Amino acid sequence: MVSPTISDAIRTMPKAELHLHIEGTLEPELAYELADRNNIQLPFSGLDDLRQRYKFTNLQSFLDLYYQLMSVLRTADDFRDLVLAYMAKANEAGVVRSEIFFDPQVHVENGLDIDTVLDGLLSGMILGRERYGISSGLIPCIVRDKPVESAAQIVESLAHRSDELLGLGLDSAELGYPPQLFSDVFDRARDLGLHLVAHAGEEGPADYVKQAIYDLKVERIDHGIRSVEDLELLEILKERNIPLTCCPLSNLKLQVVNKLSELPLQQLITSGVQLTINSDDPAYFGGYIADNFDALADIGFTLSQLARMGENSLRAAFWGETERDNMLKQFALWEQSHQALLQ
Ligand code: HPA
Ligand code: ZN
Numbered sequence: 001m002v003s004p005t006i007s008d009a010i011r012t013m014p015k016a017e018l019h020l021h022i023e024g025t026l027e028p029e030l031a032y033e034l035a036d037r038n039n040i041q042l043p044f045s046g047l048d049d050l051r052q053r054y055k056f057t058n059l060q061s062f063l064d065l066y067y068q069l070m071s072v073l074r075t076a077d078d079f080r081d082l083v084l085a086y087m088a089k090a091n092e093a094g095v096v097r098s099e100i101f102f103d104p105q106v107h108v109e110n111g112l113d114i115d116t117v118l119d120g121l122l123s124g125m126i127l128g129r130e131r132y133g134i135s136s137g138l139i140p141c142i143v144r145d146k147p148v149e150s151a152a153q154i155v156e157s158l159a160h161r162s163d164e165l166l167g168l169g170l171d172s173a174e175l176g177y178p179p180q181l182f183s184d185v186f187d188r189a190r191d192l193g194l195h196l197v198a199h200a201g202e203e204g205p206a207d208y209v210k211q212a213i214y215d216l217k218v219e220r221i222d223h224g225i226r227s228v229e230d231l232e233l234l235e236i237l238k239e240r241n242i243p244l245t246c247c248p249l250s251n252l253k254l255q256v257v258n259k260l261s262e263l264p265l266q267q268l269i270t271s272g273v274q275l276t277i278n279s280d281d282p283a284y285f286g287g288y289i290a291d292n293f294d295a296l297a298d299i300g301f302t303l304s305q306l307a308r309m310g311e312n313s314l315r316a317a318f319w320g321e322t323e324r325d326n327m328l329k330q331f332a333l334w335e336q337s338h339q340a341l342l343q
Helices: 004-012 028-037 047-052 059-072 076-092 104-109 114-132 148-159 179-191 206-214 225-229 231-239 248-253 265-270 289-298 303-316 321-337
Strands: 015-021 095-102 135-143 167-171 195-200 220-223 244-246 275-277
Touching: 004 289, 004 303, 015 220, 015 244, 015 275, 015 289, 015 303, 028 047, 028 059, 028 076, 059 104, 076 095, 076 114, 095 114, 095 167, 095 303, 095 321, 104 114, 104 135, 104 148, 114 135, 114 148, 135 148, 135 195, 148 179, 167 179, 179 195, 179 206, 195 206, 206 220, 206 225, 206 231, 220 225, 225 231, 225 244, 225 265, 248 289, 265 275, 275 289, 275 303, 289 303, 303 321
Parallel strands: 015 095, 095 135, 135 167, 167 195, 195 220, 220 244, 244 275
Antiparallel strands: none
């Protein structure tokens, strides 16, 4: 187990969370609270029964529960409360910037108005800034196992509020849904002035990472760990300075690897790829962002290696230069005060 000193250092290190699905922060207790508030009957016999179901064999087995539980989110207040619960946890983990994913197609199919979703999320983000000083941005994700027309429609329905969004992402079941299917949708998002990211190389092959870079023109890759299977791709990621947003506990829980030491993180670092550490869906995968850093410390990553990943996250975030420079200064102060541990 990681020592209390290292664990404290991890939690005070200023960091950006760049791969976080807000629906994946829905803890079972809050799911029940929202279900009660909205008179929704969940198909479980109670909290304990629900907790028993947090055992996954692959991405799809997780997505089934994740989409099912999203049905408790009905009002703007629900989305606000979800964001606030996350912000409190993120604050304890030293998060100073969070770029938050959500799945608008699912909420619209559940009968919600897109503006209800946006209003709720954005009001939670404003309160998060006021209460904890956390800067944040919103990245709607295309649910890639839904039809391409649905993706195009949701981007059009978000267009009138594109100035309140940070970017566009691509998530959900990866295998069989290559990024290139969505090149027109991503072109449109770029025209709207959005940053572009995509999940690729989580369960899917390195070629999907290449497609995300060449066909979707993304600026970051979410997961991307299977990039190690293609040396040319490693060179591209390094040359173009395209960071990966890695999520170790997610990869473990979804059985992408059998143990954390199987993750090719050292190999990616040695290849010159910029890695960041993130929590993905912390309520489902057994830990928030600092727990992911702890898990890497447990398998032998030094605090200075973890610090590089923290610094990478501040550099890879889509924020203004002034905000980034201020936070890099805060990061340098953290380094100074932890010099003895960083040797
Ligand atoms: N991968 C793909 N889709 C997702 C994930 C993920 O890790 N989390 C939530 N939606
Ligand atoms: Zn994800």
